[in-house]
Amino acid sequence: MRHMIFDEADHYPIAILTKVSAFQRSDMIRHYIEPLNQRHIPSQSVIGFTLQHDRRGKVSVKDAKAYLANLLPGLDSLGTRLLYVCDGAYFKVLTKERKAEPHYGYCLPCKIEGFEHMNVVLGMNHQQLIYNPDTQSRLTLTLKALADAHLGTYQALGQNVIGRASYPKDVESIRAALSQLHQYPTLSADIEAFSLKVHNAGVGTCAFSWNQSDGVAFPCDYTPLAEPAEGYHGEFRVNREIRAVLREFLEAYQGRLRWHNAAYDLRCLIWALWMEHPLDTEGLLHGLEVMTRLFDDTKIIAYLATNSTAGNALGLKELAHEFAGNYAQDDIKDIRRIPLDELLEYNLVDTLCTNYVHDTYRPIMEKDQQEAVYESLMLPSLKVIIQMELTGMPLSQAYVAKAREALESDIQGYLDTINQQSVIQSFTQRLRHRERAKANSKLKTKQHPIEHFDYVMFNPNSGPQLQMLLYEELDLPVIDTTATRQPATGADTLEKLINHTSDPSTVAILESLIGFAKAAKILSAFIPNFEAAIEHGDDVTWLHGNFNLGGTKSGRLSSSDPNLQQIPSGSYYGKLIKKCFRAPKGWLFCGADFNSLEDYISALTTKDPNKLKVYTEGYDGHCLRAFSYFPDRLPGIVDTVESINSIKKKYPDIRQLSKTPTFALTYAGTYITLMKNLGFDEETAKKIEANYHELYRVSDQWVQAQLDKAAQQGFVEVAFGLRLRTPLLAQTIRNHSTTPHEAEAEGRTAGNALGQSYGLLNNRAANAFMAAVWASPYRLDIKPVALIHDAIYLLIRNDLDVVAFANRELIKAMRWQELPEIQHDTVKLGAALDIFWPSWAEDVTLPNDASTEEIERVCEEHFQAIQSPS
Structure with a gap:
């Protein structure tokens, strides 16, 4: 326990x-x-005092109480009455609060017996x-609470x-109350x-403020009970x-409506107020047009004003x-x-808070030149997202x-295989x-025999057991650690460990x-959500x-709910999951999926000749990289397009071997990554x-130039002018000897x-395409x-004219390439429309700009192939 005096005194009312x-005097x-x-x-x-923590910077409740x-x-004894506690764990022990975060800016009584005369401020x-300069406002808020408490002027936030x-x-x-709101050009709203x-x-209650x-707030579907019962004060009763x-x-x-997290409120309102039934697309589109006519979303405004590598809170x-x-001790x-x-x-x-957030963060968004991406990309995206969320995906x-x-059968099979191993x-x-x-050890005399513990079995879901098995029993190297510096046991780590053993049983x-x-992850992450899908009165959920x-x-x-970005792709489990998705x-x-979008973008933005020539000269990218990495393993291959591309047939194993190092190095891995991950x-x-770095020297130089620029200006500017703030780079001289x-x-x-x-x-592309759909005769026939x-995934009416329209307009939207940094005379973005039939797992690709006759022919060939597989 160390202490620090800033000026000698007989007593110190603040500690x-x-x-x-963090206990450095100058700081x-x-x-x-x-x-x-x-x-x-x-x-x-x-006066200052240190707090005790373990080597990981953590402290248990028991140890905090003892300290x-x-x-x-x-x-x-020093006359201290105010504690400024810069640690959430100690704050919770002192105040007996369950959470620390909501109490920044507050002064709370100490709840430890004998010291109730003290008060506690979460510091x-x-x-x-260092990691996020934006937290300065929080520091200022807590010091204000501390000073006000000492001076007797403290008033709780939100009063x-x-x-x-x-x-x-x-x-x-x-x-009558709503009729008075027409006088205000802007209203914030919330349900x-x-x-x-x-x-x-439903719509329990609704509020507006100017x-x-x-403001004004009123009930809608919330009906109070005559007498509270079992903790309930109201019930859900549709009030038409x-x-x-x-x-x-x-x-x-006719004014502008302001929401926080608009996608939620707007979809609830459209569903309740405009859709007569869940498949009512006409009502959906009417409500969507009304609710997105003039609107703001302060969550997106705050995101654009604070987007940072340090993360940000958007609630x-x-x-x-x-x-x-x-103002709400816990979320309702x-x-x-x-x-x-x-x-x-x-x-x-x-x-009221929505207005505060708007007034606080919109000026920052505008100052940082983020208004264009907000108006031209983010708000139109919300309109498409709301229709997607209201439509749903068919299962x-x-x-x-x-x-x-x-999945359950596979899980049992894996368990059986595991348990059969002698180790x-x-x-x-x-x-x-x-x-x-x-x-x-808990018994005095009687001892249990070993047979008493036959119920104990190896549990692959147990992290501690997996640690013992992998790093003690199997003696595998620790190549990854968790946030708490424990040996990692996740699926990604297991895949790396395979490259660190040749023992058949261990493999x-x-x-x-x-x-x-x-299998267990898919079973828990997707299947319960799929089973909870909603019936709408047609032949799917x-x-x-x-x-x-x-x-x-x-x-x-x-x-x-669920995370659809994590649906496995192209694997056995990917097909298993995709077979569940079937059109009504x-x-x-x-x-339609962009053609290798990240590869195209990397080539176009960096102007790296070795990336561009994949598209300008016809190189197979994987073959080119295999030739660069392993030239001594490719006898007979010389530096020509034809010879290098022949690797695909002559040396397929070497071409395959090149893929994983490329992925690791593309995302800033090093040779150490290749040793740990790939063996x-x-x-x-x-x-x-x-x-790799010799092959893509120009790309490396381009990325380095962007990071050097970020170190000077405090942010990188990414697609569409979106800013990603880089507070650490902005504070650091970027070189290998001095960069933390x-x-x-x-x-x-x-x-x-x-x-x-x-x-x-x-x-x-989705925004542009759906704008074309909404303005077309097919507005009810194409749903994102x-x-x-x-x-981009769609439901399209089974009609040749509608399909031809979607095929033409969607691919046109996905070919758009007007951002200056990705324009090129010959390297062009593109995509193709797939029809998934009978499920998402089976696809037929339509030629770009195909006629209805071509579409009919291609689909008929796919149908015949599905009916009579070779």
Whole structure:
């Protein structure tokens, strides 16, 4: 336990408690003492003490309590009454709060017996500023709370945020309140719903506000109970009268509506107010047009204003914390458990917070020149996403059941193979003896025999057991570690470990563990979601997932519930999952995938001649790289297009061997990555790495130039002008001798984003294509259902004219290449439309610009091939 005095005094009413690693005098003075001095807190009022942690920087509740038992009496004797605690674990012990994060800016009473006269402020470790300078506002907020508490002027965050408010509850009062809103050119809006799933969500309550203090909130489908029962204060009862009034207002309002996470609120409103049934595309499109006529999404605004390699918080409560404080101790999981008056106030505060977030982050977005990407790409993408989420993806439950059966059978097969290995049998005995020793140590005289522990079996789902098996029993090298520096046991690590053994039994165990992990992941991640798909009254069920803008640093879409971006591709399990997706009667499930988008983009942006000549001279890229990596293994191959391309037939194994090193090195791996992941010896790995970087020297120079620029300006500019802020590079001289490891890691993240961000071309293509669809006679005949990686998936009416239109217009949208950095005279982006029949696992590719006759012929040939497989 160390302490630090900043100015001698008889007593110290304030104590700053922080980690040893942050306990440097100059830093403490700069980040804490000087800002407190500016708030009229003299240095002699403050003392610093270290907190105890283990070597990983962690502390258990038990150890924290023991340390505080020694520290608090000493602080009490020094007259300390305010604790500024720069550690969430200690803060929770002191205050007995379950979470630390929501309490930044608050002063709470100490809950440890005997020290209730002390108060606690959750502080911030100043070292966080190195990784994310944007946290300075949080540090300032906590020091203000500390100073105010000491000076007697402390007021909890969020007090009196509501100014003028009305809470009408009957139809006519609600109609009158809404009629008054037409005077405001901009309104923030928010709903509280009964579920995250659109078909169960309804519109519990709705709120609008026109500034950061005033607004209106009213119930819709939330009906209060006469008497609370079993913790419930209300119930979900569709109120068609209020829904009609709300719809009438939304259709008539000519101003701009402002939402936070618009995709959720808007899809719930469209489903409830405009769609007469789940397959009502006409109602969907009407509601979509109304709700996206003039709108903003403050979640996307905040994303564009804060997108950083350090990450960012995009939840409304986190973004508005300084304004409204912790106005909901916990996120509401079931609005029926909240009294109506309380729920309406909560709903209204959400809209006030939305205005605060807009007013705070929109100027930053505009200053950083992100308004163009917001208006031209992000908002149009939300419109497409909302239609996708409301449409859903079609599933056959019969094939979902078959997939579950196949996965469960495979899992059992892998377990059987694992348990048949003699080393597993001996390892199981070891586990039983260990369990016996543990149990018997608690007994005084009677001891359990080993037979008593026959129930103990090796469990592949147990991380500790896997660690023992891999690194003790099988004596494999530790090549990966977890965030807590424990030996890793995930499927990716298992695949690498195969390259570090030649023992057949060990290989069999590792292969079975990999298969088990993959099958178990698919069974848990996808099948339950598929089984919960919704019936809409046709011959399939519908999976309504979520597609998230602002979910990645590169700008590419993320996905959740389930994560469709993780659907395995091209493997046995990929086909198993894709067989579940089948179009309803009268429709075709279709998709178009950009041709090798990342490879094209890398060639076009870097202007690397060895990447461009794959497209300009006809080289096979894998063959070219194989020739560069392994020239001594390719006798007879010389440096010509024809000779190098012949590797594909003459040396297919060498061509295949080149693929994995290319992937690793493309994403900033090194020779060490090749040794760890692929088992190459050091000499071979270094040679491959050197040959790769020689082949793509121009690309390396281009990426380095972008990172050097980022070190000067604090961000990299990726596709469509999207900024990815690089706080560490901005603070660091980038060279091998002085660049910290963390800054190099940030450089890799930024470098990867330079290419991955062009996945936004998929969004742009979907936006352009759907704009053409909505303006066409086929607006009800083509439905977007998913954007996954670099592909666009659709449901298309089974009609030749509709298919021909989609084939022509979609590929036209995907050929777009007008960004200056990707324009080229001969290297052109492209794609082709696939029809998936009878399921996603079987496809037929349509020629670009095919006539209806050509489409009919190609589809007939596919049909015949499916019916009569060779």
